[in-house]
Amino acid sequence: MKRAILIAAVDPSIGGVLVFGDRGTGKSTAVRGLAALLPRMRAVAACRYGCDPKNLENLCEECQALRGKDAKTALKTHLIPVPVVDLPLGATEDRVVGALDLERALSQGVKAFEPGLLARAHRGFLYIDEVNLLEDHLVDLLIDVASSGENVVERDGLSVRHPARFVLVGSGNPEEGELRPQLLDRFGLSVEVKTPDELAARVEVVRRREAFENDPPGFTAQWKKEDERTRKRIVAGREQLQSVDVPQAARERAATLCMALGTDGLRGDLTLIRAARALAALQGDAAVQDTHLRQVAPSALRHRLRRNPLDDAGSTVRVDRAVAELFGS
Secondary structure, X not given: OHHHHHHHHHOHHHOOEEEEEOOOOXXXXXXXXXXXXXXXXXEEOOOOOOOOOOOHHHOOHHHHHHHOOOOOOOOOEEEEOOOEEEOOOOOOHHHHHEEEOHHHHHHHOOOOEEEOHHXXXXXXXXXXXXXXXXXXXXXXXXXHHHHHOEEEEEEOOEEEEEEOOOEEEEEEOHHHOOOOHHHHOOOOEEEEEOOOOOHHHHHHHHHHHHHHHHOHHHHHHHOHHHHHHXXXXXXXXXXXXXXXXXXXXXXXXXXXXXXXXXXXOOHHHHHHHHHHHHHHHHOOOOEOOHHHHHHHHHHHHHHHOOOOOOOOOOHHHHHHHHHHHHHOO
């Protein structure tokens, strides 16, 4: 799970991370802990959406207006934390996409837009706990925005569009219901989290939890150096990402694996290559190799397999088996 989240932090184009597993295994804790690890990002000052000043083609309407008609005005910028936004299951559609600012409408008689959770999550992470229980109309909305990278709101006499590009992270317990296939396919990586079955691991988890509850500042200080090392790995991975070579042999390996598993479409091939490249950058390697493909194959492909009535093995087992046959055990 940690590896999948770090890969998504290095290359957001992978499409997000889905985490399914037992209750009480730290899924939500791990995702929310990501906020403290991410390096700050540069954004247009006073922009409600945190627009990227380097990406001039995808600026919001307000930032475009600040640049002026001649598009020569320099935008003021500042550093802000990368947003990690929670989307509650009970959130209304207005809360998610944004709505009319009632306070300004009543006090000033002005129709103004109040940004929602999608605006806050732009260029960051949108986290949905119990994502498999999300209402259908919100699922449809997320699919549209995730595919277009833009949120369009037309209601109450308002017509607003703004950029909404984020990494979608969802967690849940498969016993409580399955995820709709349309949304499942939007997640780049999928991982399974199980309750530790080793005595030493369980004892260590409980010990660390108690240490945090007894002294949160002291616990945070104890792990500060480790957090900083991880942050430097993410920054270095982002800087090296585009220079990582993907040999033709690696592309053929990825395609062969997807064909052997019978994945639908080419999204599996693309995600597998992107994830392997991001992992190589994270590890400081110059090119994608078989070791990278082997490590990311289960998380990139396990949720893209068709059900096989003649094979009772789980999807992760089927991917591992295909990897072993292709790459050798």
